[in-house]
Amino acid sequence: SKMIEKTYGKPPEKMKKPLENIYLSNERLIKLVNDLLSVSRIESGRMEIKLEKVSMEEIIVSLIEELKGLAQEKNIYLKFEKPKKPLPEISADGERIRQVMLNLIDNAIRYTNEGGITIKTRILNTRYQIQISDTGEGISREEIPYLFESFSRGTAGTRFWTEGAGLGLYVAKKFVEMHNGKIWAESPGRGKGSTFYIELKIR
Numbered sequence: 001s002k003m004i005e006k007t008y009g010k011p012p013e014k015m016k017k018p019l020e021n022i023y024l025s026n027e028r029l030i031k032l033v034n035d036l037l038s039v040s041r042i043e044s045g046r047m048e049i050k051l052e053k054v055s056m057e058e059i060i061v062s063l064i065e066e067l068k069g070l071a072q073e074k075n076i077y078l079k080f081e082k083p084k085k086p087l088p089e090i091s092a093d094g095e096r097i098r099q100v101m102l103n104l105i106d107n108a109i110r111y112t113n114e115g116g117i118t119i120k121t122r123i124l125n126t127r128y129q130i131q132i133s134d135t136g137e138g139i140s141r142e143e144i145p146y147l148f149e150s151f152s153r154g155t156a157g158t159r160f161w162t163e164g165a166g167l168g169l170y171v172a173k174k175f176v177e178m179h180n181g182k183i184w185a186e187s188p189g190r191g192k193g194s195t196f197y198i199e200l201k202i203r
Contacts, residue, residue: 080119096179
C-alpha cells in the first residue's frame with residue numbers, strides 16, 4: 001500500500017496492520033465486483049474476447065507478486081515452478097486469462113491454512129497446461145461436479161459459494177470455454193488439498 005504512504009506519510013506502526021487488512025479486503029472486493037460484472041455480461045451474451053499473443057509465464061509472475069501479501073498473511077508459500085525453457089506464447093485474451101488465474105490462485109490461498117500453493121506449466125502436444133496445486137482443505141467427491149456451476153442453479157449448498165469463491169470459479173470456466181479450452185479440478189478428498197487444471201490451445 002505505497003499509495004497510503006505517499007498521501008499521508010508513513011503510518012504509525014500500530015496502524016500498519018489494520019491499514020494492510022483494509023487494503024487486502026478492498027482488493028478482494030474489487031475482484032468480487034469484477035466477477036459480478038463479468039457474470040452479467042456473460043449471461044447476457046455481451047462478453048467478447050480479444051485475442052493477442054500472451055506469455056502465461058509473465059501473467060503468473062505478476063499475479064504472484066500481487067497475491068504474495070495474502071499468502072504471507074497466512075504464513076503459506078506461493079510459488080511458480082518455472083519450466084526450464086520458456087514456453088511459447090499463446091493466443092488469448094490476456095485480461096480474461098489473468099482474471100481466471102487470479103480467481104484460481106486467490107481461491108487456493110483462501111482454502112489453504114498450512115503448506116501452500118504451487119503453480120506449474122507444461123506443454124502437452126498442442127495444448128498449454130497450467131496446474132495450480134494447494135495443500136488446502138480439499139474438495140469432496142460430491143462437490144466436484146458443482147464447483148463451476150452458475151450460482152443461479154441452486155448449488156449454493158457447496159461451501160465454495162461462501163465469500164464469492166464459487167462465483168470466481170464460474171467466471172473462470174466461462175472465460176476458459178470462450179477460448180475453447182478446458183478447466184477442471186481434482187482432489188483426493190477433504191483435507192487433502194486440490195489441483196485445478198487449465199488447458200488452452202497453443203495457436
